[in-house]
Amino acid sequence: MLIKVFLFNYSFQRITSYRWLSKTHQPSLFEPKWASIFAEATTNSYLPSSSSSSVNNKKPFVMLFPPPNVTGTVHLGHALTTSVHDCLLRWHTMQQKSFARCVPGYDHAGIATQVIVEKHIAPQTREQLGREKFLEECYQWSSNYRQTIEAQLKRLCPLFDWSNAYFTMDKNLVEYVRDSFLHLYNDGLIYRDTRIVNWCCQLRSVVSDIEVDSKEINGREKFSIPGYSKHIELGILYNIAYKIIDEQQDKEIIVSTTRPETILADTGIAVHPNDSRYISLKNKFVQNPFNPQDRLPIIFDESVDQNFGTGAVKLTPGHDVFDYTLAMKHKLEIRTMLNDQGHVQLDLNHPFYHELNNLHRYDAREKVLQLLENKGLRRGEKEQQKMIIPLCSRTGDIIEPLVKEQWFLDTTEMCRQASSIVDNNTLKLTASSTRKxxxxxxxxxxxxCLSRQLWWGHSIPMYRCSINNKSSEYKWIGAKSLEEAKMKANELFPNVPSNSIHIEQDQDVLDTWFSSGLLPISIFNKKNSQEFPTTLLETGYDIMFFWVARMVMLSLKLTSQLPFHEVLFHGLICDPNGKKMSKSLG
Structure with missing residues (x-):
């Protein structure tokens, strides 16, 4: 036994004495060597040769690499995606049935990039810098990080077609996005409408559902938001009395709310039709506590939770999704009391204009509660056991539901088609559990909702045309350029002199997911191309709907073909708190 131990120690000392075997692994000593070996061994071995199409008629194996956002350096999640792509490409290359190809790219990431660049130029604001200069900063930022991302990914030696790498703001892709928007607009699928949206007061823009995080709080909790110096207290249910308009008796109904400040925009009270406490109040009205002339109807609807607070809730459809739905159903008026920055905005003739106008929404909450106390209308408060707070994932601000005029895409028929192709296995989803x-x-x-109130992104090819610059009388024209818009405007107003027609392009930009949703059509769908539809899309399951499903929807609509035949979803690499990794968050 002693002899064995001696021999083992001796051998181990001999092995570790070699200079090339360090006690700790140092990737920098090995990566350059193996990177060059991989490059020499695989350069162009996967690309089609001039004779491949005539000798081999089998469809090539083609993939599009999910483009990383140009917000920073890549992380382990990208390394996982790259590794899976590389394994699939090399395996198919080894089959020698046909060529294998994967095109990498970079996403301009509208909101995420704009937020980071705004931090980069601080203490200057984008308004101080100006639109043109700010966009130059964005392009410079994206250019720097595209180079960094490419260098990082190349260290993993993936079998990618780097010579055809794309950026979603490349000129040809900008044109494709513009043309696709106009195609959908001319088909009547894109339209202008006023609806309730997720609004970030810090960004002063609409954000998509995927950019809204849900934070659960239990009971009272202090919370801070960007741009507001004080802590706000959440998780409180306030009970407030509304006077019932009744000539016979002096009655009141006690309403429970977590947002007393929005009383200023109330348009009704709702109760459950089976709630015996309120049956006698059918066809009754109440006074708005801050405007006695404002008559609010009491409506009965089965969607009201009888066990929430007092069972009676106020309806503020301009600032709550549930309330908005009920207002549409019962044809209630929709009002708003906040501007884009989240400050109170009241009419000059409002009874409390001087006390409340221009207050921050959470300063307004304190002031409203104080005024209600002075009026003798507060009926106590209690801790709410569970509450979900919607937060903007980009800024950390609390999302404010607001009713805004935006560009919308009707996806009803596209969603039906994208759903049915999974039913009949025309599109294969792996793992099969993702079908549900x-x-x-x-x-x-x-x-x-396609429009975003940002500066960085694809411009919307819509032009607002008015006569003598009258803001109340205008028409929207879809056009590829200002010159084309002018021609269409002259046709639209044949009896109006050209110099009397005011034309201005919409200043909003498109949701990043719209341009991303046009992949891989915009890359591979070329005349006589063997590469479209692509073979496989491999990506994380977290963007199944926001990216993958939308690619399928838009491809079926614009090309009548699937963008790929199969989707392979992989899991996510998360931090110790269970949150997925993010470049923009660090």
């Missing part, structure tokens, strides 16, 4: 989630999203579709 796929169906859930597509069978519960809503109009897609």
């Amino acid at each position: 989630v796929w169906k859930y999203w597509l069978d519960n579709s809503r109009p897609w």
Whole structure:
């Protein structure tokens, strides 16, 4: 036994004495060597040769690499995606049935990039810098990080076609996005409408559902938001008395709310039709506590939770999704009391204009509660056991539901098609368990809000035309350029002199997911191309609906073909708190 131990120690000392075997692994000593070996061994071995199309008629194996956002350096999640792509490419290359190809790219990431660049130029603001200079900063930022991302990914030696790498703001892709928007607009699928949206007061823009995080709080909790110096207290249910308009008796109904400040925009009170406490109040009205002349109807609806607070809730459809739905159903008026920055905005003739106008929304909450106390209308408060707070994932601000005029895409028929192709296995989803989630999203579709109030992104090819610059009388014209818009405007107003027609392009930009959703059509769908539809899409399951399903929807609509035949979803690499990794968050 002693002899064995001696021999083992001796051998171990001999091995560790070699200079090339360090006690700790140092990737920098090995990566350059193996990177060059991989490059020499695989350069162009996967690309089609001049004779491949004539000798081999089999369809090539083609993939599009999910483009990383140009917000920073890549992380382990990208390394996982790259590794899976590389394994699939090399395996198919080894089959020698046909060529294998994967095109990498970079996403401009509208909101995420703009937020980071705004931090980069601080203490200057984008308004101080100006639109043109700010966009130059964005392009410079994206250019720097595209180079960094490419260098990082190349260290993993993937079998990618780097010579055809794309950026979603490349000129040809900008043109494709513009043309696709106009195609959908001319088909009547894109339209202008006023609806409730997720609004970030810090960004002063609409954000998509995927950019909204849900934070659960239990009971009272202090919370801070960007741009507001004080802590706000959440998780409180306030009880407030509304006077019932009744000539015979002096009655009141006590309403429970977590947002007393929005009383200023109330348009009704709602109770459950089976709630015996309120049956006598049918066809009754109440006074708005801050405007006695404002008569609010009491409506009865089965969607009201009788066990929430007092069972009576106020309806503020301009600032709550549930309330908005009820207002549409019962034809209630929709009002708003906040501007884009989240400050109170009242009419000059409002009774409390001087006390409340221009207050921050959470300063307004304190002031409203104080005024209600002075009026003798507060009926106590209690801790709410569970509450979900919607937060903007980009800024950390609390999302404010607001009713805004935006561009929307009607996805009803597209969602139906994208759902049915999974039913008949025309599109294969792996793992099969993802089919249920796929169906859930597509069978519960809503109009897609396409516009964002940002500077960085694809401009919307819509032009607002008015006569003598009258803001109340205007028409929207879809056009590829200002010159084309002028021609269409002259046709639209044949009896009006050209110099009397005011034309201005919409200043908003498109949702990043719209341009991303046009992949891989915009890359591979070329005349006589063997590469479209692509073979496989491999990506994380977290963007199944926001990216993958939308690619399928848009491809079926614009090309009548699937963008790929199969989708392979992989899991996510998360931090110790269970949150997925993010470049923009660090």
